[in-house]
Amino acid sequence: DIQMTQSPSTLSASVGDRVTITCRASQSVSSWLAWYQQKPGKAPNLLMYKASGLESGVPSRFSGSGSGTEFTLTISSLQPDDFATYYCQQYNNFPWTFGQGTKVEIK
């Protein structure tokens, strides 16, 4: 199985901050990586696909980059609605695997 490792596990930030979350794969997944945002008690919400493809309706302050084994999700200016947990997921190989999550907290 491909292991997905996110860092940091928890991130404390303020409104307006630029935030970057890293996701590393144990082997190459090419660009077949998605990012999801999840709020407590809710289903994950798709933010990015194919590493850098912004899902329709997702604010442009979200961006993704990377390929192979290292990926980043960046929020250019953190908004109150962005405090949540973020997951990366590879879909290059079965079994599809998720990172352990990064919780973005209010500083």
Place this chain on the structure above:
Amino acid sequence: QITLKESGPTLVKPTQTLTLTCTFSGFSLSSSGAGVGWIRQPPGEALEWLALIYWDDDKRYSPSLKSRLTITKDTSKNQVVLIMTDVDPVDTATYFCAHVRRTSPRYFFDYWGQGTLVTVSS
């Protein structure tokens, strides 16, 4: 508009069989490229992919759970069913179903159901 909703028991006893149903709308699982998957999330933990079924009845399972899982589809009812045998308290989780979008040659989850919490306890 694609929507999915999970249904099933909220409480199951250890060693019993869990049957979950995903009822969806906004797409047909008989259309080329369509697919539905299941994912679970134990309380306070990360997401875990379980299984996936495609329009052509191709099925994929998590290797760690493959011996206990069966995924099927009923295109006439717009439903996908996940069966998990011999449940254990560690199977306590919120179970989600999700639609897959095709961006050839790969698929990924785009729309998710709200999830259903299943507790395994005697």
